[in-house]
Amino acid sequence: MPAPLPPRGRGTASNPFNRFAPTTSVALDDGWFQEVPPSRATEVRLETAKSIITRNQSPDLPFDRSVNPYRGCEHGCIYCYARPSHAYWDMSPGLDFETRLIAKTNAVALLEQQLSKPGYQCAPINLGSNTDPYQPIEREHRLTRQTLEVLLRYRHPVTIVTKGSLVLRDLDLLTELAEQNLVAVMISLTTLDDELKRTLEPRAAAPSARLRAIRVLRENRIPVGVLCSPMIPMINDMELESLLEAARDAGARQANYMLLRLPREVAPLFEEWLEAYYPQRARHVMSIIRQCRGGEVYDSRFGHRFKGEGPFAELLAQRFAVAIRKLGLNRRRDYELDCSRFCPPGGQMALL
Template sequence: MPANPQPPRGRGAASNPHNRFAPTVSEAWDDGWFQEVPPCRATEVRREQAKSVITRNRSPDVGFDRSVNPYHGCEHGCIYCFARPTHAYWDLSPGIDFETRLIAKTNLAERLEEELSRPGYVPQPIALGVNTDAYQPIEREQRLTRRALEVLLRYRHPVHLITKSALILRDLDLLGELARRRLVGVSVSLTTLDDGLKRIMEPRAASPAARLRVLRALAEHGVPAGVVCAPMIPQINDRELEALLEAACDAGARSAGYVLLRLPLEVAPLFEEWLAAHFPARAAHVMSLIRQCRGGADYDSRFGTRMRGEGPFATLLAQRFALAVRRLGLNRGPAEPLDCTAFAPPGRQLSLF
C-alpha cells in the first residue's frame, strides 16, 4: 500500500482497520497490483429487528439521559466521528465499513411505542440521532427517523435532534407541530464554511450553505434551533470558529456550543491517516496540539474534560467561543426547557385525582 493511502471516492476513511474484538488480524501486502485510483465502495444496508431502542447514559457532559439511534454506522463518512469504534460491536471495521455497511433498525417505531407505553415510564427529552446522524442519506428511503417523530408527537414526548443534513427539512410539518407544543429542539452541526474542506472531512454530509439554509428554515417555522461547532480541530478548522458562529447567528440560531476534537480508540489512527493524506505538511503539528490538549495522549476520556480539553490551546479556544457568543447575543439566559408534562400515551386512562 502507498505511504499515504487515499480514501475511496466519496468516503472519509482511507482504510479498514481490524475490529479490535476480532481473534485474527489480516495484513495488507503490496503485490505490485495496487491501483493508484481508489475504487468506489457501494453502500450496503443490513436490516435489524431491535430488541430495544432507548439507550440510557449517565454522562455529565451531555444534556440528556436517553437517546434513540435509528441506524448503526453513518454514510456521511466524517473522518473524526467519535462513534466509529462502536461498529466493532457488529464485527465490522470502524474504517470504511462504518461508512458503507450500515444497519437500519426497521422496527424502531414499534419498539419505541412499546417502551414509551410501559407502566412507570417517566418522560425526559430523548436525543434522536446522536451516535450517528438520524438524517443520513439512507433515511430518505428508510424513513425510520420520520416514523419515530410521528410516535413522539402522538405521545407528546419531548425530543432533541442534532444533524448536519438538509433532509431534516422534509419533516418540517412534524417539527413545526412539535415546536408549537414546546416538544422539540434542533442543533445543526457546522464545522466549516469551506466547501473544499467539507468534501474531504465530511464527504457525504450537506454543504455548509445547505446547513445554514436549514437553520433559516427552522427559524421561519418557529422551531428552536442552535448551532454546534463540532469538532474544532487545531490548525484545520479552529480558525473558523468566529465565522461559523456569525453565519449561524445570521441564519437564525438562538444558541451555540462547541466540542474539541475527540479521538477515542480507532478514531486516532484513522484521523492520523487522513491528515497524512490531505495535510502532510502540518500533520505532525496538528497531532502535537491535540496531545497538548489531552495530557500528552491522543485522547482523554475523563468526564469534564473530554469535550473541551485542557491546556493553553483549549483555554484559548474556550475564551474565543465565550467572547464571540457574548458579542453575537447567543445563549442569552437559560434555554427554555422542553415540556415533559404533556406526555400522554394514547389510550392510557388519566387519573382524575
C-alpha cells in the first residue's frame, strides 16, 4: 500500500501494534480505494504515579535524574525516540503516542516526598528527557509549572529541554531560579523551514517562536542554549550551521546536537513518513542512516547512539565543532548550576 499521509496536525497516520501485543493484523490494498485516515482528538488520562524521579546511569547524558509529568507527547514528532515507551501502557507508539496522553496528577506531591528522603543527594533534575514538559496539554494541567514551583521553593537546580514556546509562560519562576543559578534551558531547534516543521513536528512551536523564546529568555538573564536535534541525513543536516547562527543571534550561549535515533517502532514509522513526503530520496536517507549505525537502523551502544560513526557522522561532528567555535556557542560554564543552596522539605533554611 502507498504510504498514507497523516491527518492534519499529526505526525503519523499509522497505529501499529506495540511489541507486547498478543496478536497483530496487516492491512492489504485490494485495489478499490485508499482510506483517508480519520482525524483523532487528543485524549488525556489522569494517572496516580508511584514515583516521579527517574534515574539513569548513561554516560551520554549530562544528568542522572529526570522528571516527566506526562506520558506521550502531543507535539507528534515523527522521529521521537520516546515513542516505544508507550507500549508499556498497552498503547501504540504510533498515533496513540501523540493522541492518547497520560498526566501524572500527583507529580508535585511525589516530588516533595522524594526530595525529603533522608538519603537524597542533590543534583540537577532534567525536565524533558522523555516527553516535552511544555507540550500543548500543559496549558490546562500546569504540571510543569507546579514542578518548577516546588524546585524553586526548595532551591533545587533544574535543566529544561523543550521545543514549546509555552516555556515563556513561566518566565517569573525561571527568572527567580536563574537569579540563584538554579536553572538552564535548552531550546530544541530542528529546522528553520516552516513546511518541513509542519510535517516533521506538527504540533510543536514554529521555528520563529522558538527563536523568540531564546531571545526572551536571554533578555531575562536565564541561561539558554540550543539543541539541534535530531540531525537527519539529507533532510535537515544541511541546515546545521544556519540553525546555530540563528540561535546565536537570538541569544543562545551553548549548543549541542544529536544524530537521528530510530529505536524499535520508530524506524518503520519514520520510513513510512519518508515514503509519504520524500519518496524519491527515502532509500538514500535510510542508506546513510545505516552507514552511521554499523549497517543497522539503530545502534544503542553508549558513546555511539547520539553521534553515530562513519564518514557522514564524522563530517557532521567536525562541522558542528567548527561552527560552535566560530559562533562562540561553547560556553559551558554558564550551565554549571549550584547544588549547595538545596534545602529539602522540612529542612532549616539558611538565615542569610
